[in-house]
Amino acid sequence: MASGLLPRSSLGLRNPIATKVASKHHVQVVGASKRRTSVEEIRKLRLITAMKTPYLPDGRIDLEAYDEMVKVQIAIGAEGVIVGSHAGEGHVLSWDEHIMLIGHTANSFGESIRVIGCTGSNATGEAIRATELGFAVGMDAALQINPYCGKTSMQGIVAHLEAVLSLGPTIIYNVPMRTGQDIPAEAMHALARNSPNFVGVKECAGNERVRHHVEKGLVIWTGMDSECYEAMRTCGAVGDLVLLLLLATLFLG
Structure with missing residues (x-):
């Protein structure tokens, strides 16, 4: 399924046998008949785990x-x-495992x-x-991060994210x-202005940033459990992208 991808290093896998999971669980490719979820539909989501x-x-x-768990x-x-x-732990999954798990879900x-x-x-083509x-x-x-480790210019960040935004509804993850x-x-504001697939931002750079984005009209989810109440109560964030997993663990075992 994912053979066209640049392979992630096997050093990231707990055990070489983990690479076999994709071959044991065949993922159905969705046909053209399935209606693509719209940007506005994704923007209405509030609680995302x-x-x-x-x-x-x-x-x-x-x-x-x-x-x-699901x-x-x-x-x-x-x-x-x-x-x-x-x-x-998506960063230690092979791409075969990664795409298999998305498709399975x-x-x-x-x-x-x-x-x-x-x-x-980190690589735009990948x-x-x-x-x-x-x-x-x-x-x-899709949830998309900016290239990590090798810092790039603002123009480089924008070019990278514009490339993936062209493919479908996208939440940008700033962490x-x-x-x-x-x-x-x-x-972020340039991306929001220029791409019809820009859904919003999962923001982990603090509530002042959340407030600033909201004032500019962006849809924001907070990715910081410790700041989620203030982010939603006073800063304008529409929801949280982490908290529900914690609630499930604490109250539902």
Whole structure:
């Protein structure tokens, strides 16, 4: 399925057998008859869980445990799930595993919850290919980060994100503590003005940034549990993209 992607290093896998998971779980490519979820539909989502990725002792993804986790999110009212994000250790999954998990989630639960695939990459070409595959297997929207580690110019950030925004509805993820580089507010606003696929921002750079974006008319979800109440109560964020996983763990086991 993902053979056209640049391979992620096997050093990131817990066990070489983990690479076999994609061959054991064939993912259906969604036909052209499926209606693409609109930007406005994604903007209406309020509670979105960044899913963890459970593993079996031999390193394979534990799909039974994963499915139970998704069912919990549906039961407690989450409106969307993010698959393969930092919370789900997407950075150590192979692309085969990554796309398989997005497709599995869409095929199994897409009628009950929106599926947002974290298909960003440090390499623009790799992000494009992963995002194309993510939409092909049924995700409703993409979550995209800026290139990490190798810091680039504002023009470089914009060019990278414009390339993936062209593919479908996209939430931009600004998490400078992980990428090593903040996406400047002016870059975010330029993307919002110029791309019809720009959904909004998962913002982790603090509530002053959240407030600034909201004043400019952007749709913002907070990615910081410790700041989510203030972000939604006083800064204008529309929802939270992490908290529901914590609630499920605390109150539903």
